[in-house]
Amino acid sequence: MTDQSYHHGKLREALLARATESIEEAGVEGLSLRQLARDLGVSHAAPGKHFRDKQALLDALALDGFRAMNARIIGASEAAGDHRSRFVRIASAYVDFAVSHPVLLAVMHSTKHHPDASDELRSIGEDGLRVARALIAEAMDAGELASGDCEMLALVCFVSLHGAAVLAAGNLLDGTSIDSLTVATTDLLWAGMIAGIPATQEAPGAVHEPLRELTRRHES
Amino acid sequence: MTDQSYHHGKLREALLARATESIEEAGVEGLSLRQLARDLGVSHAAPGKHFRDKQALLDALALDGFRAMNARIIGASEAAGDHRSRFVRIASAYVDFAVSHPVLLAVMHSTKHHPDASDELRSIGEDGLRVARALIAEAMDAGELASGDCEMLALVCFVSLHGAAVLAAGNLLDGTSIDSLTVATTDLLWAGMIAGIPATQEAPGAVHEPLRELTRRHES
DNA sequence: CCAGGATGTAGTCATTGACAACAATGTAGC
DNA sequence: GCTACATTGTTGTCAATGACTACATCCTGG
Numbered sequence: 001m002t003d004q005s006y007h008h009g010k011l012r013e014a015l016l017a018r019a020t021e022s023i024e025e026a027g028v029e030g031l032s033l034r035q036l037a038r039d040l041g042v043s044h045a046a047p048g049k050h051f052r053d054k055q056a057l058l059d060a061l062a063l064d065g066f067r068a069m070n071a072r073i074i075g076a077s078e079a080a081g082d083h084r085s086r087f088v089r090i091a092s093a094y095v096d097f098a099v100s101h102p103v104l105l106a107v108m109h110s111t112k113h114h115p116d117a118s119d120e121l122r123s124i125g126e127d128g129l130r131v132a133r134a135l136i137a138e139a140m141d142a143g144e145l146a147s148g149d150c151e152m153l154a155l156v157c158f159v160s161l162h163g164a165a166v167l168a169a170g171n172l173l174d175g176t177s178i179d180s181l182t183v184a185t186t187d188l189l190w191a192g193m194i195a196g197i198p199a200t201q202e203a204p205g206a207v208h209e210p211l212r213e214l215t216r217r218h219e220s
Numbered sequence: 221m222t223d224q225s226y227h228h229g230k231l232r233e234a235l236l237a238r239a240t241e242s243i244e245e246a247g248v249e250g251l252s253l254r255q256l257a258r259d260l261g262v263s264h265a266a267p268g269k270h271f272r273d274k275q276a277l278l279d280a281l282a283l284d285g286f287r288a289m290n291a292r293i294i295g296a297s298e299a300a301g302d303h304r305s306r307f308v309r310i311a312s313a314y315v316d317f318a319v320s321h322p323v324l325l326a327v328m329h330s331t332k333h334h335p336d337a338s339d340e341l342r343s344i345g346e347d348g349l350r351v352a353r354a355l356i357a358e359a360m361d362a363g364e365l366a367s368g369d370c371e372m373l374a375l376v377c378f379v380s381l382h383g384a385a386v387l388a389a390g391n392l393l394d395g396t397s398i399d400s401l402t403v404a405t406t407d408l409l410w411a412g413m414i415a416g417i418p419a420t421q422e423a424p425g426a427v428h429e430p431l432r433e434l435t436r437r438h439e440s
Numbered sequence: 441c442c443a444g445g446a447t448g449t450a451g452t453c454a455t456t457g458a459c460a461a462c463a464a465t466g467t468a469g470c
Numbered sequence: 471g472c473t474a475c476a477t478t479g480t481t482g483t484c485a486a487t488g489a490c491t492a493c494a495t496c497c498t499g500g
Contacts, residue, residue, distance in 0.1 A: 008448075034487060043449045045490085050447090054488070105329065113322075113390040125392075132341070151406070155396060156380075156405045163383020164376075170333040172345075176375060184417075185376045192412030197404075228479075254456060263480045265459085270478090273456070 009114050010048040014040050019061055023103045033057070055114070061123055062111035065104045070127040077131045083139035088186045090131060091161045093202045095182045098165035105169050129158045136193070146196025234260050234271040239281055243323045253277070275334070282331035283341055285324045289317045290347040297351045303359035308406045309353060311381045315402045318385035325389050331406025349378045356413070377409050 008014065018039050022031050033054055034044045050058040076093035077086060098105050111117060112125045133154035139145045164185050168178045228234065238259050242251050253274055254264045271277040273302045296313035297306060318325050331337060332345040353374035359365045384405050 011447080015233050020240075032487065033489095044487090045450080046448050046491075052489095102333075109386075109390060110326065113392065116249065128238045152396070152404045153408065155393070155401060156384075157407050159383040159387050159405060160376075160380035160409075161383070162387060163379040163381070166329075166386060167238065167379055167382060170329060172333065173375070176372070180372070181375060181379065184372045185379060187382075187417045188376050188409060188412040190412075191417050192408040193242070195411045195415040197407045231478080252456065253458095264456095265481080266479050268458075272458095 005097070008040070008042055008046070011040065011042060011046060015047055015050060015057065016060060016064060020064075023061070023107060024101065027081055027103055028058070028107055032212065045172055055111075058111055059114075059121060060108055061104065062108040063118075063124065064109045065101065066121070066124045066127070069094070069108075070124065073128050073131055077135060083135060083142065083144055084123065084190055087135060087139075087157075087190060088183065090135065091182050091186045094128060094161050094170050095165045095178060097131060098169040099178060102169035102171075105165070120135075128162075129154060132158050132161075141192075145193045148193070148196055153193060160185055225349055228260070228262055231260065231262060231266060235267055235270060235277065236280060236284060239277060240284075240324065241373065243281070243327060244321065247323055248278070248327055275331075278327055279334075280339065281324065282328040283338075283344065284342070286344045287320065289314070289328075290344065292317055293348050293351055298357060298393045303355060303362065303364055304365070304410055306357075307355055307410060308403065309379075310355065311384070311402050311406045312330070312399075314348060314381050315385045315388050315398060318389040319398060322389035322391075325385070348382075349374060352378050352381075359413075365413045368413070369415055373413060380405055380409060 015036055019031060020038055022036065022039075031054075033047045033051075037044045037046055044137055047057070051060065069218065072093040073090055076089040079086060079089055081089065108125070112121055133151060136154050136157065137150045140147060140150055161182075167173060168181065175180060222367075235256055239251060242256065251274075253267045253271075257264045257266055267277070271280065292313045293310055296309040299309055299311065301308060328345070332341055353371060356365065356374050356377065357370045360367060360370055381402075384401055387393060387407055388401065393401060
């Protein structure tokens with residue numbers, strides 16, 4: 001190999017790979033461009049040639065993360081089986097990814113929420129939602145689910161599974177196995193969609209207080 | 221006022237209050253102990269007397285955040301109304317808090333997930349779950365909901381609402397109002413709990429592949 | 441063969457978190 | 471009153487970091 005030549009050759013890929021390892025080991029806070037460079041045996045400024053700044057690297061990590069996650073979700077959605085089992089399988093794929101790469105998942109979300117995230121990032125972050133919508137629409141057409149606002153139902157499912165994934169990633173479920181939580185969640189959601197939503201009475205409306213107690217609390 | 225005396229007097233409270241503002245303005249990354257000190261007109265090392273390091277300050281922020289959030293959730297759970305509307309109100313309280321303090325919420329969770337989080341932090345982070353469980357058990361006893369694993373159902377509801385809160389905080393719901401999502405989520409969950417879960421068939425089991433494509437992807 | 445872009449290097453700067461030594465303040469016990 | 475002492479804040483310092491600039495090396499195409 002000519003790996004010791006002046007040019008690393010695949011520095012960008014190596015940086016991403018090493019960064020992926022690093023964040024899961026030491027968290028995002030522990031990620032240092034200079035340390036990354038040292039790990040790979042290049043100068044401290046070399047990463048700058050591939051990523052304008054640290055955020056740019058995180059953006060790239062997030063993008064890769066979404067690609068990998070979406071691939072699994074889409075793969076799960078295309079597996080054989082009835083609607084319900086495919087639904088569960090999609091959920092498992094999502095949760096599984098979250099558990100395997102908790103820190104990456106956090107980076108993915110915080111990056112997507114960043115005000116100046118790329119359009120690609122914003123879009124790819126919602127593929128999961130699209131998959132859920134397609135499956136629900138299909139099951140609804142087949143008469144398996146009560147008719148309803150397909151778009152909104154998909155969003156609710158996505159949101160719920162997202163919550164399960166995040167909490168699973170955080171290892172926040174003492175005593176409850178992640179798999180059984182996933183099953184319980186999909187079961188409850190599916191049961192709700194079979195039954196349909198009785199009355200769409202308007203919400204009492206969140207109070208939307210200015211909520212100053214958070215800062216005022218420190219005065220007494 | 222003797223505010224210009226040698227001792228600030230309430231530096232700890234002032235630091236927390238200013239930090240609370242700062243993170244919502246500039247994110248956690250933008251939080252600097254030295255900048256905080258400058259904002260408050262104290263020396264750069266003064267914060268160190270109250271918080272051993274930056275993480276200690278974040279821990280305190282998270283603790284305060286949970287306290288404020290739990291107070292609202294508990295308040296909502298104690299409001300008058302039938303079980304269902306109280307359920308919706310609890311959800312609204314949670315989501316409302318998330319929308320008002322998105323960055324703080326992220327800090328709260330990442331801090332709680334930190335391996336050496338205090339016991340108090342871990343415990344207080346699950347008060348929301350306790351409230352949900354109490355309400356569901358009550359409604360179930362009243363015969364309003366189908367009987368089932370009360371503990372697990374509460375967890376599922378908590379997880380789902382958490383997901384809604386997180387995504388709402390991230391402003392991730394283009395086109396969908398947060399309030400309507402909250403209503404739709406609580407509706408679906410409630411409908412599912414009324415109907416009950418038909419068959420508790422075992423999950424197909426997540427595949428749990430070693431998932432190396434995330435790093436291998438960079439080789440082709 | 442050489443012109444120029446891509447990639448990596450060396451050097452530098454301000455900022456940051458953390459620490460240590462010291463000073464001012466308040467307080468408890470005598 | 472007065473002195474020991476813990477608390478709280480200050481100044482000084484250090485290594486590490488992200489970001490920038492100028493420069494070196496390599497590769498490719500004309």
